[in-house]
Amino acid sequence: MHILRELWTKEIEEPDVKSSYEYVLNLRERLDDTLKIAREKLEKARGRQKHYYDRMAKRRKISVGEKVLVLLPTDSNKLLMHWKGPFEIVTTVGINGYRINMGGKEKTFHANLLKGYIARDQDTSQATTDERPPTSSCAMPAASVTVVEDLEGEHFNDSDCEALPELGGWGSEETVNDLKYGDELTLDQRRQLEERAIMYSSIFSDRPGTVST
Template identity: 40%
Template sequence: MKLMLKRLCAERPRDWDKYLGPALFAYREVPQESVLFSPFELVYGWPVRGPMTILKELWTREITDPEVRSTYEYVINLRERLESTCELVKQNLEKASRKQSRIYNRKSRSRKIKVGQKVLVLLPTKANKLLMHWKGPFSIVEKISDLDYRIDMRGKLKMFHVNMLKLYVEREQTNVCVSAPDHKVGFVATVSVIDLENEDTDDVDNYESELIETPVAVAKETLRDVHINEALKANETVKVQCLLDKFSHVLTDIPGRTNVLQHDIKLTSDDPVRFKPYPIPYAMLDTVNKEVDKMIEMDIIERSDSPYSSPFVIVKKKDQSNRFCIDFRGLNSITIFDAETMGNIEEMFSKLSGYQFISKIDLTKGYWQISLVDAAKPKTAFPNT
C-alpha cells in the first residue's frame, strides 16, 4: 500500500487524493500473495467484477448466465463458500509464513539490548509520513520480550519492535593537550582560503574553472629547460640551439601579448555586477598587494573606477603556496555564450596523415596574452585592499 501511495503521489502530485478510491478498489481486487485470495472475496464470498474482469469477459465472451436460486439456498451456499475459503486461507498463510520465516532467517541475527542503553528509533519524518529516518537517542526502560522494548521518548513510554531500533554508540570524549613552549604563538583570523588538497575533486574542478589565476612575473622556465634529443649530430644540435636562442623571448612561462586580435565581453544585462569582497586575513594583505603591484608593473591591469566588482580569493595549492585568483562566476552568469563549435581533434589528426613531423605548442596562460577591448575592461574590475 505504501508503494502504491508513493507512486500515486509521484505521478499525480496535484490531485493524488482524488485517486484514492480507485487505488483502494484495485488493491482489494488483486489476490494477496500469502492467502491467494483477494480481500473482496474474503469479505463477500465471491470475486468482484472489476474493470479488468469485465474487459476479459467482453473479449472472451465468458459471460455466465445468472443462477435462479432462493434466498435460503443463496445463504447456505455463501456460508459454505466462506468456510471453505477461510480453511484454504489458513493453510496458505501457514505455508507462506514458513517460507517468509526461512528467507528472513538467512540474513537475520539475534540482537539484544540492555535496559538503560540508548537507541535510535526509525520513525517517519514530519514533512513526509512515507519517509523514514532515525531519531533519538532514547533510553530503554523495559524489555517486554526478546523482540519488543519499551522506550522513554521525552517522558512518554512507547513500545517498539527490535527491527525499529538501532543501538546508539556515544563517542569517547578525549581531551588532548599539546604543549609547545618552543613554538611561537600565532593568531587566528577568518580566512577566505581554498585548500585544494582537502576539497572534493569534482567540486574543486568546477570551482577552479571559474577562477582566473594571475600570471608569474619572474620566469621559472627558459630555453635552458628545453630537452634536445641526444641522438642528433653535433651540427644538428648547434642548429637547434641557435633556433632556440632566436626565439628565446617566447620560450618562457611569462605570458606575452598578441596584437592579432582583442577579446570582447558581451553581457545579457547592462546592470553592473557587484559582489561583496571576501574577507582576507591581515597576514595575507602583503601577498595580495604584491600580486596587484606585479600585474600593474607587467601592464596587465590598470586602476579603474568601474561600477563592476568581482571578488578575489587566495587559493592554497598542494605545495602550501598561495595563489591569487579572481572569482568571475557572477560575471560569467550574465555573459552571452559563444556558440561557435570547437574543432574535433580526431578529424584534425586524420588530416595530418602523411606528415613526417607533428609539433605541439603549449601556450603560457593564453588568457593573459589576449587584451580586452576598451568597452570590456571595466567589466573585469575587482576591488583592491
C-alpha cells in the first residue's frame, strides 16, 4: 500500500524507480487474475467430473433391521480385506452411515463398506435335499463300469445288487509279441528293435506295475 500511495500522489520522480514499482504491481495483478482463472477452471472440471460420476452412481439405501456383510481386515493380515457377517443394521447415521450390531457391540460404517446379505431359502434347501435319489449301501469292486437300465417308477434297493452283472478283470495281457513295426524298416533295423523290446519287455505291458526307487 505504501508503494501504491507514492504512485498515486506522484511522490516518486525518478523514472527507473517508478517503472520498478509499476512492474511489481502489474505482476501482482496478473498473478491474481491467473489464480482467479485457475479456480474457475477447477470448479468447471469438478462439475464435469461430478456429472459423469452421477450418471452411473446409485444411492445405496439399507433399511434398519436388514442383515449386511461388512468389509473388514482379516485376522492374519490387516492389509487384506474380506467380507464378514451377517450383521444387523441398528440405525442410520447421517446420509451414508449405518450403525451395526457386531456381537453385542455397535459400530458405525460407511455404506461403501457394506453389502446386502441374502439368506438361503430354507424351503428350497429342504426341497433340494428331498429330491436327491436314494443311495444304496451295497458296493461292488470292479475295474470297469457298466450301465444298468433304469426302469421308470422303480427305486433301487439293496436286493438289486444280486442282479448286477459281475464284471471281469483286466482282460488279456499284451506282450512284446503284440508290438507292430513299421514296414519301412530294414531287416537289420527290425531285428535290433525286437532285441531291444525283449530286453525291456517289462515296460511293454498293459498291466499297471510299480516303479523302482
